[in-house]
Amino acid sequence: MDEQILEEGSKNKYQKSCRSISRQSIFNVIVVVGLFLLCLSVIVKFQQIDYKLKGLPTPDHEKKSEAPTTSCDIQCPVGETGPQGEQGVQGPPGQPGPKYVPGEEQILTSCDALKKAGVKFNGVYKIDPDGPNTGLDPFSVVCDMTSDLTLSYTTIHHNKEEEGIVNNAEDSFSFIVNITYDLTPEQIAAIKSVSSSCRQFIKYACVGSKFLQEGLHHTWVSVGGIPMMNWGAPTGTIGCACSITRTCDDPTRLCNCDVNDSVPRQDHGYLTDKATLPVSQLRFGDTGSKGEKGVYTLGPLQCT
Numbered sequence: 502m503d504e505q506i507l508e509e510g511s512k513n514k515y516q517k518s519c520r521s522i523s524r525q526s527i528f529n530v531i532v533v534v535g536l537f538l539l540c541l542s543v544i545v546k547f548q549q550i551d552y553k554l555k556g557l558p559t560p561d562h563e564k565k566s567e568a569p570t571t572s573c574d575i576q577c578p579v580g581e582t583g584p585q586g587e588q589g590v591q592g593p594p595g596q597p598g599p600k601y602v603p604g605e606e607q608i609l610t611s612c613d614a615l616k617k618a619g620v621k622f623n624g625v626y627k628i629d630p631d632g633p634n635t636g637l638d639p640f641s642v643v644c645d646m647t648s649d650l651t652l653s654y655t656t657i658h659h660n661k662e663e664e665g666i667v668n669n670a671e672d673s674f675s676f677i678v679n680i681t682y683d684l685t686p687e688q689i690a691a692i693k694s695v696s697s698s699c700r701q702f703i704k705y706a707c708v709g710s711k712f713l714q715e716g717l718h719h720t721w722v723s724v725g726g727i728p729m730m731n732w733g734a735p736t737g738t739i740g741c742a743c744s745i746t747r748t749c750d751d752p753t754r755l756c757n758c759d760v761n762d763s764v765p766r767q768d769h770g771y772l773t774d775k776a777t778l779p780v781s782q783l784r785f786g787d788t789g790s791k792g793e794k795g796v797y798t799l800g801p802l803q804c805t
Contacts, residue, residue, distance in 0.1 A: 608633070610695045612644035613805045616653035623647055628655065630691035640688055645803065654803040655692050657779065658683045665797050667710070671789025673718045674728075678783040680799065686724075689779065692804050699778050702800030703733055704769035705785075707758040709793040712768065713740065714759050719795075721772075722782035729777065732756065733770020736777055742770030763792060778802055 608629045609615050615626055623646050629639040645654040659682045670676035682689060693699060705712075705719060712719055712732065720728045733742035740755030750757045750766060757766040772778060779802040788795050 608639050611692065611804070612642065612646070612653040612655040613696075615644060616646050620644070620653075621646055628692075630688075630695045637687060637691055640684065642684070642692070643801075649805075652805045654805050655696065657689060657692070657802040657804075659779075659799070659801060661783075661799055662801060667785040667795035667797060668788045668793075670786055673716060673786035674720060674784035676785040676788065678785075678797065680779070680781055680783070682779060682802070689724075689802070693775055693778075696775070696804035698773065699775040699802060699804040700771045700773050701778050701780055701802050702769070702771055702798070703780065704767060704798040705732065705758065706765065706767040706796040706798075707794075708765050709761055709763055709790070710785075710787045710795045711759050711761040712756040713754075714761055718786040720784050721780050722784065723777035724779055724781050725777070726781065727777070728784070731772075732768050733772065736772075736774035741768035743768065769798075775804070 607618065608627050609618060610630050610632070611628055612626065615628070620626070624644060625641050626644050627639045627641050629637070631637055643656040643658065645656050648654060659680050661678055661680055665678060667676050684692075703721065710718070717730060719732070720730060721732070722728055729736070730739045731737070732740070734740055734745050738745065741749070741757065743749035743757055744755040749755070749759075751760050754760065756768045758768055760766060772780065780799060783797055783799065785795055785797065787793060
């Protein structure tokens with residue numbers, strides 16, 4: 502009996518000891534797990550700080566930035582288009598373009614071509630009769646845009662356009678006037694080549710200075726150096742323009758100056774033969790006696 506009591510007491514003592522040990526083990530495990538989690542939290546926190554210092558996204562940020570996947574990522578119905586947004590603010594204006602200068606936007610073959618292209622004012626313009634990138638370089642000419650409603654004249658001036666007095670020259674052709682033009686012979690020839698017609702005004706005012714009585718006393722010389730006997734009349738004729746229009750002061754004469762008196766008279770007209778123009782020289786005579794005198798006028802060459 503006593504042995505049974507001792508055995509039960511020993512058994513109870515063992516059970517109490519085991520319960521005590523079991524509670525202590527569980528407590529120890531909890532403490533260890535808690536310490537582990539605390540250490541892990543500290544490590545993660547330090548890792549996040551390190552990522553921020555290096556400018557890298559944290560693992561949490563990467564995870565949050567990932568777009569959630571749904572079943573619509575592969576096949577989903579397309580919804581209606583939303584309303585158009587408001588128009589944005591207008592941008593700053595661009596740089597201004599080059600300033601327009603009349604007559605400089607293009608170089609054409611003649612003044613007449615410029616007028617047909619819309620140029621309306623008289624002035625100096627550049628032309629290129631033989632075209633771009635060939636022959637002569639472009640050069641400047643005077644353009645008369647207003648004398649004619651439809652045509653424009655390419656005008657070539659010279660050094661003797663003012664009236665000139667003829668005196669003290671009794672012999673025929675002894676008073677010589679040489680003409681020098683503003684353009685070179687090559688430039689003048691290029692203008693003539695693209696022109697359908699050319700003209701040059703010529704006039705001789707006289708007192709007692711005849712043209713054709715007792716021989717020819719006055720003449721003009723062509724561009725080719727040939728003395729010409731028509732004064733304002735067509736090439737190939739002898740005499741002055743009044744003989745063609747039958748308006749001479751004396752119908753029996755070929756020129757007004759052939760009346761050969763003390764009354765001031767004149768013969769004038771346009772030379773229109775393009776092949777013989779421009780006039781290169783004027784020659785006069787019959788102004789050596791008292792009371793005899795003459796005044797000449799030669800206009801510029803005009804081509805259109």
